Amino acid sequence: MQPRTKIQHRIWGLSKELPPISKTQQEFAYSKVLDHVGHRSKKGITCMDCGQFFEDTTTRKRCTCPNCNTKLTIEITRKRKFTQRRLMVVLDVVDGIQISRTIEVYGHHRAGEPVRHFIMELYQHFFNVEGKNHVVARQRNYFGDSFTGDLEVRRNADADCYRYSVDKVCNGSKVLPVFKKLGFKGNFHWVSPYSFFTKIQYxxxxxxxxxxxxxxxxxxxxxxxxxxxxxxxxxxxxxxxxxxxxxxxxxxxxxxxxxxxxxxxxxxxxxxxxxxxxxxxxxxxxxxxxxDRRQSEARKIAKAMDDEAQYLQDKQAFFGLCFVSGDVTVKVLESVQEFVSESEIHKHCVFTGDYFKKQDSLIFSAIVKGIPVETVELSLKEMQIIQSRGLHNKPSEYNEDIKKLVDRNIGQVRKIYEQLQSTN
Structure with a gap:
């Protein structure tokens, strides 16, 4: 939207003062943020950065491409192409105001061709300007987590909607001394810059x-x-x-x-x-x-009935939610008894840890070919997976497929959650 108020004009002016992403920062994004992968076949390895094939009959998991000298992580696959999408943050200080600029980095890889890179600045956060946080951003598609349009001043109330954790902090970033004093050394530990800068001081x-x-x-x-x-x-x-x-x-x-x-x-x-x-x-x-087994059966039944009623009241709106992809099915746990079963199958503490009482978490059971393999906890506030664990709290061989399936369908969870928030 067009800046209207005095403070919006100031934010827009500060945004215009920011320099474009430099060539050095772009090189950092391409070399440090994106993964460098080599695809192994029976005869050798294809470097997915330069696209060239070279013979290699070893079983090592890392090597250096002899054509472009890139250090590669080896994957055994027949894929001929893939796309990467990563986030990088550039920190800057203008007029005594801390600014974080979130950059999306793309890499389009195809065997036989050099990698094609592309970057796009998604949003800029301006922290503690006259006591409030502000954002200049592209339009966000809430259900697909994609961005379109040009950078514009957004409503102050929308500043916390643009909060994604980032893969890397760009070298040479500028940080106010107050945040260095509070312990920031260039690593957000997978906390979004917005959450970090708005909460660390307090x-x-x-x-x-x-x-x-x-x-x-x-x-x-x-x-x-x-x-x-x-x-x-x-x-x-x-x-x-x-x-x-x-x-x-x-x-x-x-x-x-x-x-x-x-x-x-x-x-x-x-x-x-x-x-x-x-x-x-x-x-x-x-x-x-x-x-728990030594407790009287009557007390356990009475307690479970009380918990069942509360769990039903808190999470009934999500019942029936089920995501399917191939052999993998992820569905919401719909009773305390299902928590008991999940805990006994996987030997973890989803029941003994009272996860059914967590109002800000939604618990799923991940099933492959009719067999439960993992339990997934999703944060309803952050709309991010907190954990996904199988037998003895260890990830199963389907861990990445399960996480990707949940991530692709977070929009459905967010829609139900926002409807609940609007009615409360």
């Missing part, structure tokens, strides 16, 4: 986790997925003190919750800093499951 726990290098827990804190850091902050401080790095925050918070249920000391490094998190997590899942 969240002391997030700042501590970022400075301690706890990227996974930082991501959960800044995105608001659950309240693990708030519940277990004393345990997290012990982790930091003992230099224990948590690689999977969701599993770690589940593990601490299981420890609490078993009455263990959550301030003891013996428990909160396990050498093998997966092993200990599974061990305590079994303990909690055994504790």
């Amino acid at each position: 969240d002391n726990r997030a700042e501590t986790l970022l400075k301690a290098g706890q990227g996974s827990m930082f991501r959960f804190e800044i995105t608001g997925w659950g309240n693990g850091a708030y519940r277990f902050w004393d345990s997290i401080k012990i982790c930091i003190r003992n230099k224990y790095k948590v690689k999977d925050a969701q599993m770690y918070y589940d593990y601490l919750g299981l420890l609490a249920r078993c009455g263990k000391d959550l301030r003891s490094p013996k428990y909160v800093c396990p050498k093998n998190l997966t092993k200990e997590h599974d061990r305590y899942v079994k303990k909690v499951r055994e504790m």
